[in-house]
Amino acid sequence: MSLHVLHFRHEGHARWGVIRNGAITPIPGEFATTAQFIVGNPVERLRELDGPTIAESAVQWLSPVTANQQFICQGANYRQHMIESGMDPDAKKFNMLFTKATSCIVAADSPVVKPAHVRFLDYEIELGLVLKKNVTSRCLITEADLHEYIAGAVIVNDYSARDIQIPQMQFYKGKSYRTFGPIGPYLCLFEKSDMAKLGELELTLTVNGSVRQKDSTTNLVYGPAETLTEISGVHDLYIGDLLSTGTPAGCALSVPSPMKQRLAAALSEEAKWKMFMEIQAARPEYLRAGDMVESRISSRDGSIDLGVQRNHVVDEAS
Incomplete structure:
Protein backbone atom coordinates (compact mmCIF):
# COMPACT_ATOMS: atom_id res chain seq x y z
CA MET A 1 0.00 0.00 0.00
CA SER A 2 1.33 3.45 -0.96
CA LEU A 3 2.50 5.99 1.60
CA HIS A 4 2.41 9.77 1.24
CA VAL A 5 5.36 11.91 2.27
CA LEU A 6 5.66 15.69 2.46
CA HIS A 7 8.87 17.75 2.30
CA PHE A 8 8.18 20.91 4.27
CA ARG A 9 9.57 23.83 6.23
CA HIS A 10 8.44 24.36 9.82
CA GLU A 11 9.85 26.80 12.37
CA GLY A 12 12.76 27.57 10.06
CA HIS A 13 13.79 23.96 9.42
CA ALA A 14 13.36 21.78 6.33
CA ARG A 15 11.96 18.38 7.27
CA TRP A 16 10.23 15.33 5.87
CA GLY A 17 7.11 13.70 7.24
CA VAL A 18 4.48 11.06 6.64
CA ILE A 19 1.13 12.73 5.98
CA ARG A 20 -2.21 11.21 6.90
CA ASN A 21 -5.52 13.11 6.79
CA GLY A 22 -3.86 16.53 6.89
CA ALA A 23 -1.59 15.67 9.82
CA ILE A 24 2.18 15.28 9.42
CA THR A 25 4.21 12.84 11.49
CA PRO A 26 7.79 14.17 11.24
CA ILE A 27 10.46 11.66 10.22
CA PRO A 28 13.49 11.68 12.52
CA GLY A 29 16.75 12.88 10.97
CA GLU A 30 17.88 15.48 8.47
CA PHE A 31 17.92 14.69 4.76
CA ALA A 32 19.20 17.49 2.57
CA GLU A 48 5.30 2.03 11.34
CA LEU A 49 6.15 5.66 12.16
CA ASP A 50 4.18 7.15 15.03
CA GLY A 51 4.43 10.15 17.31
CA PRO A 52 3.38 13.80 17.66
CA THR A 53 1.96 15.42 14.54
CA ILE A 54 1.96 18.86 12.90
CA ALA A 55 -1.02 20.25 11.01
CA GLU A 56 -0.28 20.51 7.28
CA SER A 57 -1.80 23.99 7.34
CA ALA A 58 1.00 25.10 9.72
CA VAL A 59 3.89 24.31 7.35
CA GLN A 60 5.38 25.62 4.11
CA TRP A 61 5.50 23.12 1.26
CA LEU A 62 8.84 22.32 -0.35
CA SER A 63 9.46 20.32 -3.50
CA PRO A 64 9.90 16.59 -2.76
CA VAL A 65 12.51 16.51 -5.55
CA THR A 66 15.52 18.61 -4.59
CA ALA A 67 17.44 20.74 -7.06
CA ASN A 68 20.53 18.51 -7.10
CA GLN A 69 18.65 15.69 -8.87
CA GLN A 70 18.32 15.20 -12.63
CA PHE A 71 15.04 16.37 -14.23
CA ILE A 72 14.44 14.16 -17.27
CA CYS A 73 11.32 14.47 -19.42
CA GLN A 74 9.44 12.62 -22.13
CA GLY A 75 7.70 14.54 -24.89
CA ALA A 76 4.63 13.63 -27.00
CA ASN A 77 4.00 10.47 -24.96
CA TYR A 78 0.18 10.33 -25.09
CA ARG A 79 -1.42 9.35 -28.38
CA GLN A 80 -3.85 12.28 -28.56
CA HIS A 81 -1.16 14.77 -27.58
CA MET A 82 0.97 13.45 -30.43
CA ILE A 83 -1.90 14.06 -32.84
CA GLU A 84 -2.51 17.61 -31.59
CA SER A 85 1.24 18.23 -31.89
CA GLY A 86 1.11 17.41 -35.59
CA MET A 87 2.62 13.92 -35.31
CA ASP A 88 1.36 10.62 -36.68
CA PRO A 89 1.36 8.24 -33.69
CA ASP A 90 1.59 5.26 -36.04
CA ALA A 91 4.66 6.70 -37.76
CA LYS A 92 6.56 8.10 -34.77
CA LYS A 93 8.72 5.23 -33.56
CA PHE A 94 11.00 7.03 -31.13
CA ASN A 95 10.85 8.14 -27.50
CA MET A 96 11.33 11.92 -27.28
CA LEU A 97 13.62 12.72 -24.34
CA PHE A 98 14.91 16.03 -23.00
CA THR A 99 15.85 17.71 -19.72
CA LYS A 100 14.75 20.74 -17.74
CA ALA A 101 17.05 22.88 -15.62
CA THR A 102 16.72 21.92 -11.98
CA SER A 103 16.72 25.62 -11.07
CA CYS A 104 13.12 25.69 -12.36
CA ILE A 105 11.99 23.35 -9.54
CA VAL A 106 9.63 24.95 -7.02
CA ALA A 107 7.03 23.82 -4.49
CA ALA A 108 3.58 22.76 -5.66
CA ASP A 109 1.88 25.96 -4.48
CA SER A 110 4.46 28.39 -5.88
CA PRO A 111 3.47 31.15 -8.31
CA VAL A 112 4.52 30.62 -11.90
CA VAL A 113 6.38 33.69 -13.12
CA LYS A 114 5.70 34.64 -16.74
CA PRO A 115 8.87 36.29 -18.10
CA ALA A 116 8.24 39.72 -19.60
CA HIS A 117 9.37 38.68 -23.10
CA VAL A 118 7.33 35.43 -23.18
CA ARG A 119 4.01 35.73 -25.02
CA PHE A 120 2.80 32.13 -25.06
CA LEU A 121 3.01 30.46 -21.65
CA ASP A 122 1.60 26.92 -21.68
CA TYR A 123 0.82 24.24 -19.06
CA GLU A 124 1.54 20.48 -19.11
CA ILE A 125 0.40 18.21 -16.28
CA GLU A 126 2.63 15.13 -16.01
CA LEU A 127 3.16 12.09 -13.82
CA GLY A 128 6.67 12.20 -12.36
CA LEU A 129 8.51 9.08 -11.20
CA VAL A 130 11.31 9.26 -8.63
CA LEU A 131 14.14 6.72 -8.80
CA LYS A 132 15.33 4.58 -5.91
CA LYS A 133 18.26 2.85 -7.60
CA ASN A 134 21.39 4.02 -9.39
CA VAL A 135 21.65 2.96 -13.03
CA THR A 136 25.19 3.38 -14.34
CA SER A 137 25.25 0.93 -17.25
CA ARG A 138 22.93 -0.36 -19.93
CA ASN A 157 3.75 20.67 -14.35
CA ASP A 158 6.07 21.21 -17.30
CA TYR A 159 5.36 24.90 -17.94
CA SER A 160 6.61 25.95 -21.37
CA ALA A 161 7.31 29.19 -23.22
CA ARG A 162 6.12 28.09 -26.66
CA ASP A 163 7.46 31.17 -28.46
CA ILE A 164 10.95 30.17 -27.28
CA GLN A 165 10.66 26.38 -27.45
CA ILE A 166 9.23 26.06 -30.96
CA PRO A 167 10.68 28.84 -33.18
CA GLN A 168 14.12 28.57 -31.56
CA MET A 169 13.95 24.74 -31.34
CA GLN A 170 14.98 25.13 -27.70
CA PHE A 171 13.18 22.60 -25.49
CA TYR A 172 15.66 23.12 -22.64
CA LYS A 173 15.53 26.91 -22.80
CA GLY A 174 11.79 27.20 -23.39
CA LYS A 175 10.95 24.89 -20.50
CA SER A 176 13.58 25.87 -17.94
CA TYR A 177 12.73 29.39 -16.81
CA ARG A 178 12.69 29.73 -13.03
CA THR A 179 9.39 28.47 -11.52
CA PHE A 180 8.56 26.42 -14.66
CA GLY A 181 8.83 23.11 -12.76
CA LEU A 187 5.84 12.09 -2.87
CA CYS A 188 3.76 8.91 -2.95
CA LEU A 189 6.07 6.04 -2.02
CA PHE A 190 5.25 2.64 -3.51
CA GLU A 191 5.50 -0.93 -2.46
CA LYS A 192 5.78 -3.69 -5.06
CA SER A 193 2.02 -4.26 -5.06
CA ASP A 194 1.36 -0.61 -5.97
CA MET A 195 3.28 -0.65 -9.24
CA ALA A 196 0.38 -2.02 -11.28
CA LYS A 197 -1.58 1.16 -10.55
CA LEU A 198 0.98 3.28 -12.41
CA GLY A 199 -0.89 2.32 -15.56
CA GLU A 200 -4.30 3.47 -14.33
CA LEU A 201 -3.77 6.91 -12.82
CA GLU A 202 -6.03 9.76 -13.90
CA LEU A 203 -4.61 13.20 -14.67
CA THR A 204 -6.73 16.38 -14.62
CA LEU A 205 -5.62 19.98 -15.15
CA THR A 206 -7.90 23.00 -14.89
CA VAL A 207 -7.35 26.69 -15.57
CA ASN A 208 -9.64 28.99 -13.60
CA GLY A 209 -11.84 25.97 -12.87
CA SER A 210 -12.23 24.90 -16.51
CA THR A 227 11.90 4.37 -21.11
CA LEU A 228 14.29 3.70 -18.23
CA THR A 229 15.81 0.86 -20.26
CA GLU A 230 16.44 3.26 -23.15
CA ILE A 231 17.89 5.99 -20.93
CA SER A 232 20.21 3.46 -19.27
CA GLY A 233 21.94 3.04 -22.61
CA VAL A 234 22.62 6.78 -22.85
CA HIS A 235 23.66 8.15 -19.48
CA ASP A 236 23.69 7.50 -15.74
CA LEU A 237 20.68 7.80 -13.47
CA TYR A 238 20.80 8.20 -9.71
CA ILE A 239 18.60 7.70 -6.68
CA GLY A 240 16.19 10.63 -6.34
CA ASP A 241 16.29 11.60 -10.03
CA LEU A 242 12.99 12.51 -11.66
CA LEU A 243 11.46 11.10 -14.85
CA SER A 244 8.49 13.19 -16.03
CA THR A 245 6.46 10.98 -18.33
CA GLY A 246 4.77 13.38 -20.76
CA THR A 247 1.51 15.31 -20.92
CA PRO A 248 -1.95 14.51 -22.31
CA ALA A 249 -3.79 16.42 -25.02
CA GLY A 250 -5.31 19.80 -24.26
CA CYS A 251 -2.34 22.18 -24.16
CA ALA A 252 -2.73 25.74 -25.41
CA LEU A 253 -0.22 25.14 -28.21
CA SER A 254 -1.81 24.94 -31.66
CA VAL A 255 0.19 23.18 -34.36
CA PRO A 256 -0.63 23.97 -38.02
CA SER A 257 -2.36 21.24 -40.02
CA PRO A 258 -0.17 18.97 -42.20
CA MET A 259 -1.26 20.94 -45.27
CA LYS A 260 -0.26 24.24 -43.68
CA GLN A 261 3.03 22.71 -42.59
CA ARG A 262 3.76 21.70 -46.18
CA LEU A 263 2.95 25.21 -47.34
CA ALA A 264 5.14 26.68 -44.59
CA ALA A 265 8.07 24.55 -45.71
CA ALA A 266 8.22 26.60 -48.89
CA LEU A 267 8.32 29.88 -46.98
CA SER A 268 11.36 31.74 -45.74
CA GLU A 269 12.29 31.20 -42.10
CA GLU A 270 11.01 34.67 -41.26
CA ALA A 271 7.67 34.12 -42.98
CA LYS A 272 7.23 30.63 -41.51
CA TRP A 273 7.67 31.75 -37.94
CA LYS A 274 5.58 34.87 -38.50
CA MET A 275 2.75 32.54 -39.47
CA PHE A 276 3.35 30.39 -36.39
CA MET A 277 3.24 33.40 -34.08
CA GLU A 278 0.02 34.66 -35.66
CA ILE A 279 -1.65 31.28 -35.12
CA GLN A 280 -0.61 31.21 -31.46
CA ALA A 281 -1.68 34.80 -30.87
CA ALA A 282 -5.24 33.79 -31.73
CA ARG A 283 -5.28 31.15 -28.95
CA PRO A 284 -6.99 32.43 -25.77
CA GLU A 285 -5.88 29.27 -23.91
CA TYR A 286 -2.38 30.60 -23.23
CA LEU A 287 -1.79 31.61 -19.62
CA ARG A 288 -1.92 35.17 -18.41
CA ALA A 289 -1.22 36.87 -15.10
CA GLY A 290 -4.07 36.18 -12.71
CA ASP A 291 -4.83 32.67 -14.01
CA MET A 292 -4.99 29.79 -11.52
CA VAL A 293 -3.78 26.38 -12.69
CA GLU A 294 -4.74 23.29 -10.68
CA SER A 295 -3.34 19.81 -11.30
CA ARG A 296 -4.51 16.52 -9.81
CA ILE A 297 -3.36 12.90 -10.23
CA SER A 298 -5.01 9.96 -8.47
CA SER A 299 -6.21 6.41 -8.94
CA ARG A 300 -9.92 5.77 -9.31
CA ASP A 301 -10.10 3.94 -6.00
CA GLY A 302 -8.33 6.77 -4.18
CA SER A 303 -5.54 4.58 -2.83
CA ILE A 304 -3.05 6.77 -4.69
CA ASP A 305 -3.71 10.51 -4.48
CA LEU A 306 -0.81 12.83 -5.25
CA GLY A 307 -2.63 15.89 -3.92
CA VAL A 308 -3.37 19.14 -5.72
CA GLN A 309 -0.96 21.63 -7.28
CA ARG A 310 -2.17 25.21 -7.36
CA ASN A 311 -0.09 27.70 -9.33
CA HIS A 312 -1.09 31.34 -9.64
CA VAL A 313 0.36 32.95 -12.78
CA VAL A 314 2.12 36.26 -12.17
CA ASP A 315 4.04 38.62 -14.41
CA GLU A 316 7.76 39.01 -13.94
CA ALA A 317 8.58 41.99 -11.75
CA SER A 318 9.93 44.92 -13.74
Missing part, protein backbone atom coordinates in the same frame (compact mmCIF):
# COMPACT_ATOMS: atom_id res chain seq x y z
CA THR A 33 18.40 15.77 -0.73
CA THR A 34 15.76 13.47 -2.15
CA ALA A 35 18.41 10.79 -2.56
CA GLN A 36 19.38 10.94 1.11
CA PHE A 37 15.74 10.74 2.13
CA ILE A 38 14.99 7.70 -0.05
CA VAL A 39 18.12 5.81 1.01
CA GLY A 40 17.46 6.39 4.70
CA ASN A 41 13.73 5.73 4.77
CA PRO A 42 12.38 2.51 3.28
CA VAL A 43 8.60 2.61 2.97
CA GLU A 44 8.19 -0.46 5.18
CA ARG A 45 9.84 1.39 8.09
CA LEU A 46 7.92 4.62 7.52
CA ARG A 47 4.64 2.75 7.66
CA CYS A 139 20.30 -2.67 -18.47
CA LEU A 140 16.95 -4.21 -19.29
CA ILE A 141 14.18 -3.02 -16.95
CA THR A 142 10.87 -4.88 -17.10
CA GLU A 143 7.42 -4.44 -15.59
CA ALA A 144 8.25 -7.31 -13.25
CA ASP A 145 11.26 -5.54 -11.69
CA LEU A 146 10.17 -1.92 -12.08
CA HIS A 147 9.55 -1.74 -8.32
CA GLU A 148 13.32 -2.09 -7.81
CA TYR A 149 13.92 1.18 -9.68
CA ILE A 150 10.93 3.43 -8.84
CA ALA A 151 10.55 4.81 -5.32
CA GLY A 152 7.31 6.67 -5.95
CA ALA A 153 5.39 9.30 -7.87
CA VAL A 154 4.78 13.07 -7.87
CA ILE A 155 2.77 15.63 -9.85
CA VAL A 156 4.85 17.70 -12.28
CA PRO A 182 6.52 22.86 -9.72
CA ILE A 183 6.66 19.39 -8.14
CA GLY A 184 4.47 17.77 -5.50
CA PRO A 185 2.95 18.45 -3.07
CA TYR A 186 3.37 14.82 -2.06
CA VAL A 211 -10.88 21.47 -17.47
CA ARG A 212 -8.12 21.72 -20.09
CA GLN A 213 -6.43 18.31 -19.79
CA LYS A 214 -7.91 14.98 -18.71
CA ASP A 215 -6.50 11.53 -19.48
CA SER A 216 -5.22 8.30 -17.96
CA THR A 217 -1.72 6.80 -17.82
CA THR A 218 -3.32 3.85 -19.60
CA ASN A 219 -2.69 5.91 -22.73
CA LEU A 220 1.06 6.38 -22.30
CA VAL A 221 2.87 5.41 -25.49
CA TYR A 222 6.26 4.60 -23.94
CA GLY A 223 5.95 3.22 -20.42
CA PRO A 224 8.39 3.67 -17.52
CA ALA A 225 10.15 0.31 -17.91
CA GLU A 226 11.04 0.69 -21.58
Whole structure:
Protein backbone atom coordinates (compact mmCIF):
# COMPACT_ATOMS: atom_id res chain seq x y z
CA MET A 1 0.00 0.00 0.00
CA SER A 2 1.33 3.45 -0.96
CA LEU A 3 2.50 5.99 1.60
CA HIS A 4 2.41 9.77 1.24
CA VAL A 5 5.36 11.91 2.27
CA LEU A 6 5.66 15.69 2.46
CA HIS A 7 8.87 17.75 2.30
CA PHE A 8 8.18 20.91 4.27
CA ARG A 9 9.57 23.83 6.23
CA HIS A 10 8.44 24.36 9.82
CA GLU A 11 9.85 26.80 12.37
CA GLY A 12 12.76 27.57 10.06
CA HIS A 13 13.79 23.96 9.42
CA ALA A 14 13.36 21.78 6.33
CA ARG A 15 11.96 18.38 7.27
CA TRP A 16 10.23 15.33 5.87
CA GLY A 17 7.11 13.70 7.24
CA VAL A 18 4.48 11.06 6.64
CA ILE A 19 1.13 12.73 5.98
CA ARG A 20 -2.21 11.21 6.90
CA ASN A 21 -5.52 13.11 6.79
CA GLY A 22 -3.86 16.53 6.89
CA ALA A 23 -1.59 15.67 9.82
CA ILE A 24 2.18 15.28 9.42
CA THR A 25 4.21 12.84 11.49
CA PRO A 26 7.79 14.17 11.24
CA ILE A 27 10.46 11.66 10.22
CA PRO A 28 13.49 11.68 12.52
CA GLY A 29 16.75 12.88 10.97
CA GLU A 30 17.88 15.48 8.47
CA PHE A 31 17.92 14.69 4.76
CA ALA A 32 19.20 17.49 2.57
CA THR A 33 18.40 15.77 -0.73
CA THR A 34 15.76 13.47 -2.15
CA ALA A 35 18.41 10.79 -2.56
CA GLN A 36 19.38 10.94 1.11
CA PHE A 37 15.74 10.74 2.13
CA ILE A 38 14.99 7.70 -0.05
CA VAL A 39 18.12 5.81 1.01
CA GLY A 40 17.46 6.39 4.70
CA ASN A 41 13.73 5.73 4.77
CA PRO A 42 12.38 2.51 3.28
CA VAL A 43 8.60 2.61 2.97
CA GLU A 44 8.19 -0.46 5.18
CA ARG A 45 9.84 1.39 8.09
CA LEU A 46 7.92 4.62 7.52
CA ARG A 47 4.64 2.75 7.66
CA GLU A 48 5.30 2.03 11.34
CA LEU A 49 6.15 5.66 12.16
CA ASP A 50 4.18 7.15 15.03
CA GLY A 51 4.43 10.15 17.31
CA PRO A 52 3.38 13.80 17.66
CA THR A 53 1.96 15.42 14.54
CA ILE A 54 1.96 18.86 12.90
CA ALA A 55 -1.02 20.25 11.01
CA GLU A 56 -0.28 20.51 7.28
CA SER A 57 -1.80 23.99 7.34
CA ALA A 58 1.00 25.10 9.72
CA VAL A 59 3.89 24.31 7.35
CA GLN A 60 5.38 25.62 4.11
CA TRP A 61 5.50 23.12 1.26
CA LEU A 62 8.84 22.32 -0.35
CA SER A 63 9.46 20.32 -3.50
CA PRO A 64 9.90 16.59 -2.76
CA VAL A 65 12.51 16.51 -5.55
CA THR A 66 15.52 18.61 -4.59
CA ALA A 67 17.44 20.74 -7.06
CA ASN A 68 20.53 18.51 -7.10
CA GLN A 69 18.65 15.69 -8.87
CA GLN A 70 18.32 15.20 -12.63
CA PHE A 71 15.04 16.37 -14.23
CA ILE A 72 14.44 14.16 -17.27
CA CYS A 73 11.32 14.47 -19.42
CA GLN A 74 9.44 12.62 -22.13
CA GLY A 75 7.70 14.54 -24.89
CA ALA A 76 4.63 13.63 -27.00
CA ASN A 77 4.00 10.47 -24.96
CA TYR A 78 0.18 10.33 -25.09
CA ARG A 79 -1.42 9.35 -28.38
CA GLN A 80 -3.85 12.28 -28.56
CA HIS A 81 -1.16 14.77 -27.58
CA MET A 82 0.97 13.45 -30.43
CA ILE A 83 -1.90 14.06 -32.84
CA GLU A 84 -2.51 17.61 -31.59
CA SER A 85 1.24 18.23 -31.89
CA GLY A 86 1.11 17.41 -35.59
CA MET A 87 2.62 13.92 -35.31
CA ASP A 88 1.36 10.62 -36.68
CA PRO A 89 1.36 8.24 -33.69
CA ASP A 90 1.59 5.26 -36.04
CA ALA A 91 4.66 6.70 -37.76
CA LYS A 92 6.56 8.10 -34.77
CA LYS A 93 8.72 5.23 -33.56
CA PHE A 94 11.00 7.03 -31.13
CA ASN A 95 10.85 8.14 -27.50
CA MET A 96 11.33 11.92 -27.28
CA LEU A 97 13.62 12.72 -24.34
CA PHE A 98 14.91 16.03 -23.00
CA THR A 99 15.85 17.71 -19.72
CA LYS A 100 14.75 20.74 -17.74
CA ALA A 101 17.05 22.88 -15.62
CA THR A 102 16.72 21.92 -11.98
CA SER A 103 16.72 25.62 -11.07
CA CYS A 104 13.12 25.69 -12.36
CA ILE A 105 11.99 23.35 -9.54
CA VAL A 106 9.63 24.95 -7.02
CA ALA A 107 7.03 23.82 -4.49
CA ALA A 108 3.58 22.76 -5.66
CA ASP A 109 1.88 25.96 -4.48
CA SER A 110 4.46 28.39 -5.88
CA PRO A 111 3.47 31.15 -8.31
CA VAL A 112 4.52 30.62 -11.90
CA VAL A 113 6.38 33.69 -13.12
CA LYS A 114 5.70 34.64 -16.74
CA PRO A 115 8.87 36.29 -18.10
CA ALA A 116 8.24 39.72 -19.60
CA HIS A 117 9.37 38.68 -23.10
CA VAL A 118 7.33 35.43 -23.18
CA ARG A 119 4.01 35.73 -25.02
CA PHE A 120 2.80 32.13 -25.06
CA LEU A 121 3.01 30.46 -21.65
CA ASP A 122 1.60 26.92 -21.68
CA TYR A 123 0.82 24.24 -19.06
CA GLU A 124 1.54 20.48 -19.11
CA ILE A 125 0.40 18.21 -16.28
CA GLU A 126 2.63 15.13 -16.01
CA LEU A 127 3.16 12.09 -13.82
CA GLY A 128 6.67 12.20 -12.36
CA LEU A 129 8.51 9.08 -11.20
CA VAL A 130 11.31 9.26 -8.63
CA LEU A 131 14.14 6.72 -8.80
CA LYS A 132 15.33 4.58 -5.91
CA LYS A 133 18.26 2.85 -7.60
CA ASN A 134 21.39 4.02 -9.39
CA VAL A 135 21.65 2.96 -13.03
CA THR A 136 25.19 3.38 -14.34
CA SER A 137 25.25 0.93 -17.25
CA ARG A 138 22.93 -0.36 -19.93
CA CYS A 139 20.30 -2.67 -18.47
CA LEU A 140 16.95 -4.21 -19.29
CA ILE A 141 14.18 -3.02 -16.95
CA THR A 142 10.87 -4.88 -17.10
CA GLU A 143 7.42 -4.44 -15.59
CA ALA A 144 8.25 -7.31 -13.25
CA ASP A 145 11.26 -5.54 -11.69
CA LEU A 146 10.17 -1.92 -12.08
CA HIS A 147 9.55 -1.74 -8.32
CA GLU A 148 13.32 -2.09 -7.81
CA TYR A 149 13.92 1.18 -9.68
CA ILE A 150 10.93 3.43 -8.84
CA ALA A 151 10.55 4.81 -5.32
CA GLY A 152 7.31 6.67 -5.95
CA ALA A 153 5.39 9.30 -7.87
CA VAL A 154 4.78 13.07 -7.87
CA ILE A 155 2.77 15.63 -9.85
CA VAL A 156 4.85 17.70 -12.28
CA ASN A 157 3.75 20.67 -14.35
CA ASP A 158 6.07 21.21 -17.30
CA TYR A 159 5.36 24.90 -17.94
CA SER A 160 6.61 25.95 -21.37
CA ALA A 161 7.31 29.19 -23.22
CA ARG A 162 6.12 28.09 -26.66
CA ASP A 163 7.46 31.17 -28.46
CA ILE A 164 10.95 30.17 -27.28
CA GLN A 165 10.66 26.38 -27.45
CA ILE A 166 9.23 26.06 -30.96
CA PRO A 167 10.68 28.84 -33.18
CA GLN A 168 14.12 28.57 -31.56
CA MET A 169 13.95 24.74 -31.34
CA GLN A 170 14.98 25.13 -27.70
CA PHE A 171 13.18 22.60 -25.49
CA TYR A 172 15.66 23.12 -22.64
CA LYS A 173 15.53 26.91 -22.80
CA GLY A 174 11.79 27.20 -23.39
CA LYS A 175 10.95 24.89 -20.50
CA SER A 176 13.58 25.87 -17.94
CA TYR A 177 12.73 29.39 -16.81
CA ARG A 178 12.69 29.73 -13.03
CA THR A 179 9.39 28.47 -11.52
CA PHE A 180 8.56 26.42 -14.66
CA GLY A 181 8.83 23.11 -12.76
CA PRO A 182 6.52 22.86 -9.72
CA ILE A 183 6.66 19.39 -8.14
CA GLY A 184 4.47 17.77 -5.50
CA PRO A 185 2.95 18.45 -3.07
CA TYR A 186 3.37 14.82 -2.06
CA LEU A 187 5.84 12.09 -2.87
CA CYS A 188 3.76 8.91 -2.95
CA LEU A 189 6.07 6.04 -2.02
CA PHE A 190 5.25 2.64 -3.51
CA GLU A 191 5.50 -0.93 -2.46
CA LYS A 192 5.78 -3.69 -5.06
CA SER A 193 2.02 -4.26 -5.06
CA ASP A 194 1.36 -0.61 -5.97
CA MET A 195 3.28 -0.65 -9.24
CA ALA A 196 0.38 -2.02 -11.28
CA LYS A 197 -1.58 1.16 -10.55
CA LEU A 198 0.98 3.28 -12.41
CA GLY A 199 -0.89 2.32 -15.56
CA GLU A 200 -4.30 3.47 -14.33
CA LEU A 201 -3.77 6.91 -12.82
CA GLU A 202 -6.03 9.76 -13.90
CA LEU A 203 -4.61 13.20 -14.67
CA THR A 204 -6.73 16.38 -14.62
CA LEU A 205 -5.62 19.98 -15.15
CA THR A 206 -7.90 23.00 -14.89
CA VAL A 207 -7.35 26.69 -15.57
CA ASN A 208 -9.64 28.99 -13.60
CA GLY A 209 -11.84 25.97 -12.87
CA SER A 210 -12.23 24.90 -16.51
CA VAL A 211 -10.88 21.47 -17.47
CA ARG A 212 -8.12 21.72 -20.09
CA GLN A 213 -6.43 18.31 -19.79
CA LYS A 214 -7.91 14.98 -18.71
CA ASP A 215 -6.50 11.53 -19.48
CA SER A 216 -5.22 8.30 -17.96
CA THR A 217 -1.72 6.80 -17.82
CA THR A 218 -3.32 3.85 -19.60
CA ASN A 219 -2.69 5.91 -22.73
CA LEU A 220 1.06 6.38 -22.30
CA VAL A 221 2.87 5.41 -25.49
CA TYR A 222 6.26 4.60 -23.94
CA GLY A 223 5.95 3.22 -20.42
CA PRO A 224 8.39 3.67 -17.52
CA ALA A 225 10.15 0.31 -17.91
CA GLU A 226 11.04 0.69 -21.58
CA THR A 227 11.90 4.37 -21.11
CA LEU A 228 14.29 3.70 -18.23
CA THR A 229 15.81 0.86 -20.26
CA GLU A 230 16.44 3.26 -23.15
CA ILE A 231 17.89 5.99 -20.93
CA SER A 232 20.21 3.46 -19.27
CA GLY A 233 21.94 3.04 -22.61
CA VAL A 234 22.62 6.78 -22.85
CA HIS A 235 23.66 8.15 -19.48
CA ASP A 236 23.69 7.50 -15.74
CA LEU A 237 20.68 7.80 -13.47
CA TYR A 238 20.80 8.20 -9.71
CA ILE A 239 18.60 7.70 -6.68
CA GLY A 240 16.19 10.63 -6.34
CA ASP A 241 16.29 11.60 -10.03
CA LEU A 242 12.99 12.51 -11.66
CA LEU A 243 11.46 11.10 -14.85
CA SER A 244 8.49 13.19 -16.03
CA THR A 245 6.46 10.98 -18.33
CA GLY A 246 4.77 13.38 -20.76
CA THR A 247 1.51 15.31 -20.92
CA PRO A 248 -1.95 14.51 -22.31
CA ALA A 249 -3.79 16.42 -25.02
CA GLY A 250 -5.31 19.80 -24.26
CA CYS A 251 -2.34 22.18 -24.16
CA ALA A 252 -2.73 25.74 -25.41
CA LEU A 253 -0.22 25.14 -28.21
CA SER A 254 -1.81 24.94 -31.66
CA VAL A 255 0.19 23.18 -34.36
CA PRO A 256 -0.63 23.97 -38.02
CA SER A 257 -2.36 21.24 -40.02
CA PRO A 258 -0.17 18.97 -42.20
CA MET A 259 -1.26 20.94 -45.27
CA LYS A 260 -0.26 24.24 -43.68
CA GLN A 261 3.03 22.71 -42.59
CA ARG A 262 3.76 21.70 -46.18
CA LEU A 263 2.95 25.21 -47.34
CA ALA A 264 5.14 26.68 -44.59
CA ALA A 265 8.07 24.55 -45.71
CA ALA A 266 8.22 26.60 -48.89
CA LEU A 267 8.32 29.88 -46.98
CA SER A 268 11.36 31.74 -45.74
CA GLU A 269 12.29 31.20 -42.10
CA GLU A 270 11.01 34.67 -41.26
CA ALA A 271 7.67 34.12 -42.98
CA LYS A 272 7.23 30.63 -41.51
CA TRP A 273 7.67 31.75 -37.94
CA LYS A 274 5.58 34.87 -38.50
CA MET A 275 2.75 32.54 -39.47
CA PHE A 276 3.35 30.39 -36.39
CA MET A 277 3.24 33.40 -34.08
CA GLU A 278 0.02 34.66 -35.66
CA ILE A 279 -1.65 31.28 -35.12
CA GLN A 280 -0.61 31.21 -31.46
CA ALA A 281 -1.68 34.80 -30.87
CA ALA A 282 -5.24 33.79 -31.73
CA ARG A 283 -5.28 31.15 -28.95
CA PRO A 284 -6.99 32.43 -25.77
CA GLU A 285 -5.88 29.27 -23.91
CA TYR A 286 -2.38 30.60 -23.23
CA LEU A 287 -1.79 31.61 -19.62
CA ARG A 288 -1.92 35.17 -18.41
CA ALA A 289 -1.22 36.87 -15.10
CA GLY A 290 -4.07 36.18 -12.71
CA ASP A 291 -4.83 32.67 -14.01
CA MET A 292 -4.99 29.79 -11.52
CA VAL A 293 -3.78 26.38 -12.69
CA GLU A 294 -4.74 23.29 -10.68
CA SER A 295 -3.34 19.81 -11.30
CA ARG A 296 -4.51 16.52 -9.81
CA ILE A 297 -3.36 12.90 -10.23
CA SER A 298 -5.01 9.96 -8.47
CA SER A 299 -6.21 6.41 -8.94
CA ARG A 300 -9.92 5.77 -9.31
CA ASP A 301 -10.10 3.94 -6.00
CA GLY A 302 -8.33 6.77 -4.18
CA SER A 303 -5.54 4.58 -2.83
CA ILE A 304 -3.05 6.77 -4.69
CA ASP A 305 -3.71 10.51 -4.48
CA LEU A 306 -0.81 12.83 -5.25
CA GLY A 307 -2.63 15.89 -3.92
CA VAL A 308 -3.37 19.14 -5.72
CA GLN A 309 -0.96 21.63 -7.28
CA ARG A 310 -2.17 25.21 -7.36
CA ASN A 311 -0.09 27.70 -9.33
CA HIS A 312 -1.09 31.34 -9.64
CA VAL A 313 0.36 32.95 -12.78
CA VAL A 314 2.12 36.26 -12.17
CA ASP A 315 4.04 38.62 -14.41
CA GLU A 316 7.76 39.01 -13.94
CA ALA A 317 8.58 41.99 -11.75
CA SER A 318 9.93 44.92 -13.74
